[in-house]
Amino acid sequence: MSNSRRLIRYSGRGEFSPEIIERAEGSSVFTTDGRELLDFTSGQMSAILGHSHPEIVRCVREQIGRLDHLYSGMLSPPVLELADRLVGTLPDPLESVMFLTTGAEANEAALRMAKLVTGGHEVVSFARSWHGMTQAAASATYSAGRTGYGPGVPGNVALPVPDRFRPGIVDTDGNLDWRRQLDLGFDLVDAQSVGSPAACLVEPILSSGGVVDLPPGYLAALRDKCHERGMLLILDEAQTGLCRTGDWYAFQRDGVVPDILTLSKTLGAGLPLAAVVTSAEIEARAHERGFLFFTTHVNDPLPAAVGTTVLEVLERDGLDRRARELGERLRSGLLELAGRHPVIGDVRGRGLLVGLELVDPSGGEAEKLGAAVTRRCADLGLHMNIVQLPGMGGTFRIAPPLTATDAEIDRGVAILDAALTDATG
Numbered sequence: 001m002s003n004s005r006r007l008i009r010y011s012g013r014g015e016f017s018p019e020i021i022e023r024a025e026g027s028s029v030f031t032t033d034g035r036e037l038l039d040f041t042s043g044q045m046s047a048i049l050g051h052s053h054p055e056i057v058r059c060v061r062e063q064i065g066r067l068d069h070l071y072s073g074m075l076s077p078p079v080l081e082l083a084d085r086l087v088g089t090l091p092d093p094l095e096s097v098m099f100l101t102t103g104a105e106a107n108e109a110a111l112r113m114a115k116l117v118t119g120g121h122e123v124v125s126f127a128r129s130w131h132g133m134t135q136a137a138a139s140a141t142y143s144a145g146r147t148g149y150g151p152g153v154p155g156n157v158a159l160p161v162p163d164r165f166r167p168g169i170v171d172t173d174g175n176l177d178w179r180r181q182l183d184l185g186f187d188l189v190d191a192q193s194v195g196s197p198a199a200c201l202v203e204p205i206l207s208s209g210g211v212v213d214l215p216p217g218y219l220a221a222l223r224d225k226c227h228e229r230g231m232l233l234i235l236d237e238a239q240t241g242l243c244r245t246g247d248w249y250a251f252q253r254d255g256v257v258p259d260i261l262t263l264s265k266t267l268g269a270g271l272p273l274a275a276v277v278t279s280a281e282i283e284a285r286a287h288e289r290g291f292l293f294f295t296t297h298v299n300d301p302l303p304a305a306v307g308t309t310v311l312e313v314l315e316r317d318g319l320d321r322r323a324r325e326l327g328e329r330l331r332s333g334l335l336e337l338a339g340r341h342p343v344i345g346d347v348r349g350r351g352l353l354v355g356l357e358l359v360d361p362s363g364g365e366a367e368k369l370g371a372a373v374t375r376r377c378a379d380l381g382l383h384m385n386i387v388q389l390p391g392m393g394g395t396f397r398i399a400p401p402l403t404a405t406d407a408e409i410d411r412g413v414a415i416l417d418a419a420l421t422d423a424t425g
Contacts, residue, residue, distance in 0.1 A: 124197075
């Protein structure tokens with residue numbers, strides 16, 4: 001086996017996982033030395049149908065033998081079919097689509113479109129956001145990767161995160177006062193603006209930022225703040241879209257339809273597929289002004305065929321409902337652990353995107369405890385993902401596949417229980 005020293009390390013100061021993964025199936029990955037790891041991250045938060053889903057495998061085998069890649073100005077039946085099917089899952093006026101590869105690329109395209117349509121360039125995002133590693137997306141990312149790379153794109157401004165577990169501004173009862181926080185946040189946005197607002201790019205649930213679910217009512221208030229200033233609201237549903245939260249889209253809980261929606265990760269169920277969706281009106285205005293986002297793999301037929309298969313399986317198997325059921329089972333199990341492990345400070349999230357935050361009652365570092373629990377989980381056969389942010393290293397992002405069984409959810413909770421016992425004993 002070749003040595004990993006041949007590879008450029010790309011995860012900040014972290015290293016590659018010590019295991020070499022040989023194959024994956026369903027909710028598990030298998031190492032070259034024969035170990036099975038229950039995958040509670042769905043790959044990179046993407047494989048919502050589990051690994052090597054038979055219908056995805058069949059689709060790829062059939063489509064690659066027929067049509068895989070085209071000149072970027074050409075269209076194909078898989079792209080047209082996916083566009084129709086995807087729009088059919090969305091509320092009006094979201095009806096115009098383009099397909100790309102990654103979430104960063106989708107956010108890049110969405111921001112480029114918003115700037116062209118509004119004539120502005122200023123972009124607002126959350127202070128613990130993650131939207132990608134390409135230029136505009138990285139400039140709207142505040143959770144990591146800002147030091148040492150030179151200046152970002154001018155006009156990017158951060159909003160405080162409405163985190164009820166760490167409330168920055170509280171009411172008389174000591175609870176998060178998100179309305180006052182939002183007002184003050186936009187006071188600062190306005191103070192820094194040069195009069196050229198373009199867009200607000202946010203996740204409905206900040207995933208890399210600690211699985212922070214926006215309070216009910218916040219998204220509608222944020223939309224109003226944007227529209228008052230002539231800004232477009234862009235929702236990044238890379239991790240929350242397509243049934244993971246128990247709804248087809250996380251924004252549905254709040255009854256707020258974004259001006260532009262970006263999807264990735266879950267749309268390809270682990271394969272590189274992303275989408276930008278907007279209204280016919282915004283699309284027409286962008287086209288009139290010469291919108292240019294001509295890339296090598298825009299609207300490629302092979303991933304589009306996979307996307308259609310993903311949507312078919314989600315709808316046929318009622319995986320929005322299944323995510324709610326499994327999410328309730330997972331949260332119930334984690335809350336039971338919280339009653340027995342004082343180091344569990346909070347359990348939060350929606351559906352099968354759940355955050356579990358550790359605290360150290362002794363006043364030590366939760367990051368060290370989180371790392372110890374993560375290692376012990378891996379030893380016992382469970383792959384867990386922990387937030388890689390300063391001060392947030394004790395927060396797990398738990399996102400099993402929507403196809404997981406009740407028994408697999410219970411097994412993961414049991415392994416976590418044992419790991420917590422071993423790490424704190």
